[in-house]
Amino acid sequence: MRYGVVGVGGVGGFYGGMLAKGGFETVFVTKQRYLSVFKDKGLTVESYKHGKFTVKESGKVVFTDSYDVLKDCDVVLLCVKSYDTESVVQELSKVNGDFAVVSVQNGIENEEIIGRYLGDDRVIGATAFIGSYLKEPGVIVHEAAGLLEIGEIDGKISDRIKHIAADMEKAGIDVRISKDINYTLWKKLLWNVAFNPYSVVTGVTVGQMLEFEYTRSILKNLMLECKKVAAAYGISLKDSTIEGYLKSSSDLREYKTSMLLDFERGKPIEIEGITGALIRKAKRKGMKIPYNECVYGTVKFFDLQRKI
Numbered sequence: 001m002r003y004g005v006v007g008v009g010g011v012g013g014f015y016g017g018m019l020a021k022g023g024f025e026t027v028f029v030t031k032q033r034y035l036s037v038f039k040d041k042g043l044t045v046e047s048y049k050h051g052k053f054t055v056k057e058s059g060k061v062v063f064t065d066s067y068d069v070l071k072d073c074d075v076v077l078l079c080v081k082s083y084d085t086e087s088v089v090q091e092l093s094k095v096n097g098d099f100a101v102v103s104v105q106n107g108i109e110n111e112e113i114i115g116r117y118l119g120d121d122r123v124i125g126a127t128a129f130i131g132s133y134l135k136e137p138g139v140i141v142h143e144a145a146g147l148l149e150i151g152e153i154d155g156k157i158s159d160r161i162k163h164i165a166a167d168m169e170k171a172g173i174d175v176r177i178s179k180d181i182n183y184t185l186w187k188k189l190l191w192n193v194a195f196n197p198y199s200v201v202t203g204v205t206v207g208q209m210l211e212f213e214y215t216r217s218i219l220k221n222l223m224l225e226c227k228k229v230a231a232a233y234g235i236s237l238k239d240s241t242i243e244g245y246l247k248s249s250s251d252l253r254e255y256k257t258s259m260l261l262d263f264e265r266g267k268p269i270e271i272e273g274i275t276g277a278l279i280r281k282a283k284r285k286g287m288k289i290p291y292n293e294c295v296y297g298t299v300k301f302f303d304l305q306r307k308i
């Protein structure tokens, strides 16, 4: 299969870089301002697991700022932040191709947005459990984990999902097919909705939030509300998942969430795609989720106070 990657940051740079290194035809769509770096120096990944490698433009690898080049791709990995999803998908809808789009993003509205513009049959869901970031244009640091779960929205184990997973495995990506990607997406949201926005309020690491009984209790309540909303949509999240997240694996204890890192670096934050999305889902079912509404209001306030 021929792959496209839109957004060559922490996630797109890592998974796309692995595919290209694995010998698969890969088209990277980046912003015009970063293009000359990729053209001159290629894409470098500094990975704790796969070492340092560089992928250069060649017959099989293309760096471009033009969406049109994606027309011959079979699969496009959408790897921009969720606040950029709609504008990118609008561009993708103008491309004369029939590629499937895999949302490798946090949040639970990306798949709906892709489906609205391209049709539900072209959407594939995914969750990335990874720690990777853009050190400088063209250079990605992969510092933790890496599991990618992918799945068809209707849960079918289709030929294309098997093909994508097989390619990724061949390329050295830690990939798993999810039989229920909606459940997988909500399970990931459960973590993100608690730790990401509340880390912006507290300004500390995952471990520090978990150590103090009052902040721990707030994290728990944020997750319990998410579980309640998920249930209203027919998704049964488990108490044991919440308990597991509250213990937190040792590799995440020292970790600052992606939202806190973005906030500290003066970058936009994904509060709308994560907590905003949960609040909208709750409202549609006539539900109130006061812990999440409170954290959302506080983070939006902090966000407004700073200059990006």
Ligand SMILES: NC(=O)C1=CN([C@@H]2O[C@H](COP(=O)(O)OP(=O)(O)OC[C@H]3O[C@@H](n4cnc5c(N)ncnc54)[C@H](OP(=O)(O)O)[C@@H]3O)[C@@H](O)[C@H]2O)C=CC1
Binding pocket: 006, 007, 008, 009, 010, 011, 012, 029, 030, 031, 079, 080, 081, 082, 084, 087, 088, 104, 105, 106, 107, 128, 129, 130, 131, 132, 133, 134, 258, 270
């Ligand atoms: N990084 C991680 O470890 C994890 C990330 N995720 C999720 O994955 C998604 C991607 O995150 P991440 O890779 O960290 O984000 P990054 O900000 O590192 O990368 C996204 C890249 O896409 C670029 N971009 C934005 N709009 C366009 C466009 N129209 N065309 C081409 N490129 C564009 C951005 O440029 P610019 O910055 O100039 O806007 C940026 O370079 C997010 O939803 C995130 O929450 C999930 C788990 C872990």
Ligand SMILES: CC(C)(CO)C(=O)C(=O)O
Binding pocket: 106, 128, 129, 130, 131, 191, 192, 196, 255, 256, 257, 258, 259
């Ligand atoms: C769960 C984690 C830490 C990595 O995948 C994440 O999604 C984030 O920080 O936003």
